[in-house]
Amino acid sequence: MNILKAGYEILTPISNGGIDELKHIERIGRVCYKSEDKITDDGESAKRFVKMLINNHHEAMIEHSTLSVLFTCDRGISHELVRHRIASFAQESTRYVNYAKNKFGNEIAVIDLIDGINLDTKMKNFDGDLIGEIYTEWLHAMEDAEKHYMNMIELGATPQIARSVLPNSTKTNITITANYREWRTFFKLRTAQDAHPQMREVATPLCKELQQRIPIIFDDIELPNA
Ligand SMILES: Cc1cc2nc3c(=O)[nH]c(=O)nc-3n(C[C@H](O)[C@H](O)[C@H](O)COP(=O)(O)OP(=O)(O)OC[C@H]3O[C@@H](n4cnc5c(N)ncnc54)[C@H](O)[C@@H]3O)c2cc1C
Numbered sequence: 001m002n003i004l005k006a007g008y009e010i011l012t013p014i015s016n017g018g019i020d021e022l023k024h025i026e027r028i029g030r031v032c033y034k035s036e037d038k039i040t041d042d043g044e045s046a047k048r049f050v051k052m053l054i055n056n057h058h059e060a061m062i063e064h065s066t067l068s069v070l071f072t073c074d075r076g077i078s079h080e081l082v083r084h085r086i087a088s089f090a091q092e093s094t095r096y097v098n099y100a101k102n103k104f105g106n107e108i109a110v111i112d113l114i115d116g117i118n119l120d121t122k123m124k125n126f127d128g129d130l131i132g133e134i135y136t137e138w139l140h141a142m143e144d145a146e147k148h149y150m151n152m153i154e155l156g157a158t159p160q161i162a163r164s165v166l167p168n169s170t171k172t173n174i175t176i177t178a179n180y181r182e183w184r185t186f187f188k189l190r191t192a193q194d195a196h197p198q199m200r201e202v203a204t205p206l207c208k209e210l211q212q213r214i215p216i217i218f219d220d221i222e223l224p225n226a
Helices: 016-033 044-055 059-063 075-081 114-120 127-153 157-167 180-190 195-211
Strands: 002-004 006-011 067-074 087-091 108-111 169-179
Touching: 016 044, 016 059, 044 059, 044 075, 059 180, 067 075, 067 108, 067 195, 075 169, 075 195, 108 169, 114 127, 127 157, 157 169, 169 180, 180 195
Parallel strands: 002 108
Antiparallel strands: 006 067, 067 169, 087 169
16 A cells, blocks of 8 residues: 655646736736736736735636646545536546556555644644554554455456445545636635645645745735644
8 A cells, every 4th residue: 555645736837936927817907997008018017906906806807817736635635626616627537547457556545644633733732642543543444445445356346346445545636727716715715724634735835835936816815824
């Protein structure tokens, strides 16, 4: 069994300093105000304009954008990701992928629960021995699930039937494409303290990176413990 860390990869190229992305929104948004004459080459007018849009809740203009992110997470978290309706998805299939094959190392892959435990607002204060015991229980459950999956495949079950015994912790890859407005909704909900710890594990660093790489768009999203 392969135990992996959760993570993400931004698939959409982002220009140096994120200025091209802001200029694109500015070009479109200024149609509303007929203020195209105020556009400057250095991107400063774009920064001011997009800030004004967000301050005035004129977020429809920032829908003229796209961002694709490939997540590595467990299937519990991917189930939460796909609840975001204004987004498009592509996810690793447990119907077509057969983890008993050499290509997948004849093993299942799971996302390490320890990082989720450490971000859980209650459990992070537990004594180390107790966390060790809980983690060991999880580990045994993962090993059992893998054993039964492999046995079912060995007996002739198709992957789409054998997947029934795969746990929520099973690693998945899922790509989400959405516009900036939807990503803003996503970050507000999914980086908050009450979001699932394993969701915060991927959403918080992603938001933080985007705040650094694209000015203005995500600046007002406050990240607890970032
Ligand atoms: C802490 C937390 C706990 C949760 N617990 C549960 C739970 O126990 N059970 C459960 O089922 N779900 C739960 N969810 C998921 C939640 O119900 C939403 O499905 C998910 O957060 C997506 O949010 P959204 O619908 O606002 O956003 P999106 O689907 O991403 O949509 C973005 C925005 O578009 C607008 N929008 C989208 N569709 C419509 C529409 N049909 N009509 C009007 N406006 C629309 C809304 O403004 C919405 O905020 C939880 C989410 C969080 C963050």
